[in-house]
Amino acid sequence: MGKSCDIKKMFAPFAPETHKAMDRYTSFRVGGPADILVLPQTMEQVIALAKTAQKAGVPVTILGGGTNVLISDKGVRGLVMVLTRLRQGIEQTAPHMNTGGDSSDQICLTALAGERLGNICRHAADSGLAGLAWAAGIPGTIGGAVMMNAGAFGSDMSQIVMEIEVLDLTTLETTVLPGNRLPFSYRKLALENSIVLKVRLGLAKADPGTVRDEFYRNLKTKQSTQPVSQASAGCYFKNPPGFKPAGFLIEQAGIKNARCNGAMVSDLHANFIVNHGNACASDILNLAVQIRKSVYEKFGITLKEEVKTIGD
Ligand SMILES: Cc1cc2nc3c(=O)[nH]c(=O)nc-3n(C[C@H](O)[C@H](O)[C@H](O)COP(=O)(O)OP(=O)(O)OC[C@H]3O[C@@H](n4cnc5c(N)ncnc54)[C@H](O)[C@@H]3O)c2cc1C
Incomplete structure (x- = not known):
């Protein structure tokens, strides 16, 4: 006490x-x-x-x-x-010499970690900056997107991060790390015990109409293929390397629409677990166990979670 x-x-x-x-x-x-x-x-x-x-x-x-x-x-x-309040707008500059920016067509966007990825994406689309249109419709912050190496349509954050400023929670020191040295992999940045404080992205000047078209095309595709208006955490499982996407495997395992109390496999995209309003975390976890078991029994593949489980 x-x-x-x-x-x-x-x-x-x-x-x-x-x-x-x-x-x-x-x-x-x-x-x-x-x-x-x-x-x-x-x-x-x-x-x-x-x-x-x-x-x-x-x-x-x-x-x-x-x-x-x-x-x-x-x-x-x-x-x-x-960290959703850790933001103070999006700064647009020419690249620093020491961050590998050698092209006059390159532009940097810098934001604190709590800036919404959607805001940065729209800023890029409105300013004719190519390289981020794939992220249209991905919710969350830029810091979270870097830590998850968020991606879609064959691109991901690792391709555009020029540098990040991080706080090491052990030494309590801040460091600027160049993007090309960061240990990115599929939906992961292996940065232990650190907080991303600031992110600098490298984008390319392009035809504004083309960039905007790509942005809205991707947004439309996302909205028509994913249950974006329902409570979820996006794709629950990672796509297993060398196999069909997790959503296809789940569908083929015959458990689309399976549910555990308020948690349900989405009928629009089988790799989304949605909360119909009264689910608790244990319902979602139990449903995930059921999905993993069904996919393993049908295909011999063990799905791994993309969603991070936090807490006791
Ligand atoms: C409808 C929907 C659609 C989605 N579509 C996609 C998609 O197309 N592609 C995709 O990749 N993801 C997608 N997602 C998942 C999610 O939006 C992304 O992974 C997003 O980038 C996570 O950002 P966040 O700020 O919400 O991170 P959080 O969920 O808050 O955190 C994710 C992880 O990062 C850590 N973290 C967050 N911020 C920091 C920081 N500043 N420093 C250190 N660690 C940090 C957290 O501890 C946690 O481990 C979708 C989710 C939903 C709900």
Whole structure:
């Protein structure tokens, strides 16, 4: 009791919310309480929070838009930083010499990690900048997109990240890392125990009409093939390398429309689990187990989760 009072006092300057249900911070609309929840607005606040957490000995969990996570019903212990307020617009500049920008056709877009990917995407489409139209309709923040190496239509973040500024949660030091040295792989950036604070993307000047057309074409395709208006976390499973996409395998395993209470396999896209309003995290997890089992029995393939499970 005494210790938890001390911890509360240590975080008091950051106006935290305690035991706050996390369902409204995730696109799945599920998730139990966070011990301590803070929504920092500046990089300085993020760094100060990380220092306080280290001093208090509490674990730190980072969320962007919460569009690729499943937070457990028991919630998250320690400090949760939701970074959706860590933004101050999109800066458009010529590339730095030291970030490999050697073409006069190249333009950099820089944003803090909490900027919505959708805003950056629209900025690029409106400014005739090519390289990001594939991301039309992907929700969440630019920081989350970098950490997940978000992708679609055969492209992903690894192809356009010029550099990122990160805070190492162990040393509490910030570093700028060049994009071409980052350990990106399919839907993953292997950066342990770090917070992405700022992202710089390299895009190319192009014909504005062509860029806009591609953006809206991709947006339309996404809206007609995915249940974008329902609560989900996007594709639940990764596509297994060398096989058909996970959605096809799930459909062929005969479990499209399967459900567990309020959680259901989408009838529009079988790799989406949707929350019909009253699902809890355990319903989604149980349905995922059922899907994995059915696909394994039919094809001998073990699907791996793309969605990150967080919490107790
Ligand atoms: C309708 C829908 C459609 C989608 N379509 C696609 C798609 O086409 N392609 C695709 O790749 N994804 C898709 N997604 C999944 C998701 O939107 C992306 O992965 C997105 O980039 C995640 O961003 P986020 O800010 O929501 O991250 P979150 O879900 O908040 O976090 C994801 C992970 O990144 C970590 N993280 C987040 N921000 C930071 C940070 N600043 N520093 C360190 N770690 C961080 C979190 O701890 C977590 O492990 C879709 C989701 C939905 C709901």
